[in-house]
């Protein structure tokens with residue numbers, strides 16, 4: 001078999017092996033070199049295409065992931081991490097526009113840590129992007145007069161190139177700026193600009209939701225704090241009681257390793273635990289000295305009233321236990337408490353925590369008819385109640401917290 005014939009057979013074999021879309025392009029090319037050139041052209045095109053498809057599918061995946069996150073901090077970290085990877089950049093930063101303070105607050109994701117910084121809204125390339133709403137591609141920042149070297153100086157980082165894109169809300173207002181720094185190969189190109197714009201639009205939708213969620217959360221918290229202050233103001237002897245009980249309860253819970261949503265639920269329950277006192281007559285609430293039996297019943301009814309008031313609030317699922325936790329803060333593990341005489345685990349853990357904080361704050365507070373109990377005496381009262389009035393595990397956590405925080409605070413007063 002001659003050389004040409006062998007080449008022809010090889011070409012035929014390759015034609016049969018390859019999908020028609022590729023083999024068609026081979027035409028009459030028969031020499032090994034012709035075939036190699038043709039195929040390597042296809043493969044390199046294919047490689048480029050694969051990279052593009054890879055980036056696009058990553059972008060779609062990011063879109064899905066972002067839509068599932070409503071907590072602002074988590075969301076920012078997720079966007080930072082994903083944008084850094086997708087844009088093949090060393091660093092990524094998100095700046096959120098704080099209109100009231102005319103500043104941009106930001107989180108920077110490096111390979112090693114998370115850094116938070118703040119910038120004036122009218123400075124640097126970031127400020128220019130926030131104000132113009134235009135994407136800014138900066139292949140050489142140090143030759144751009146708008147570039148603010150301060151961040152590099154503060155963070156000890158050298159910016160070689162950067163791409164800065166605005167984040168829009170649905171009312172066409174810039175809510176933030178997304179920035180990627182130091183592309184790992186070369187500088188950012190037109191394709192990167194298109195990609196960051198797409199990523200930015202995904203990120204904007206999620207960020208807007210998260211910002212709204214954060215604002216609602218803040219509003220709810222301030223509303224509960226105001227309510228707590230109003231409850232405390234009704235009782236002349238208990239100014240600041242609900243806020244202090246909440247602080248102590250949170251301290252105990254943290255000692256017990258409680259965090260996240262459970263802690264948030266406990267904090268709100270702490271603020272609202274005495275809301276039922278709204279229904280207690282002022283003459284009974286403010287009566288100095290001993291109460292008769294009817295007055296005692298009337299005042300104890302506040303626990304049940306707390307439940308009656310709070311159960312009307314359509315709490316979201318994550319806060320649904322607030323009425324239950326708040327209204328059982330006078331239960332004792334022995335079953336001798338009120339309103340339901342629950343025992344041990346029947347009493348919600350949050351209520352067992354608030355119960356200790358409530359008693360400690362009550363005995364150490366000033367009353368016109370008695371002096372406040374000193375720290376050590378109050379502590380031994382709580383410890384004596386372990387297993388009868390209080391959950392012993394809560395008492396242990398309370399003691400750790402109280403020794404660390406409350407002892408010093410009380411002696412300073």
Ligand SMILES: [Fe+2]
Nearest residue numbers: 273274329330
């Ligand atoms: Fe109470």
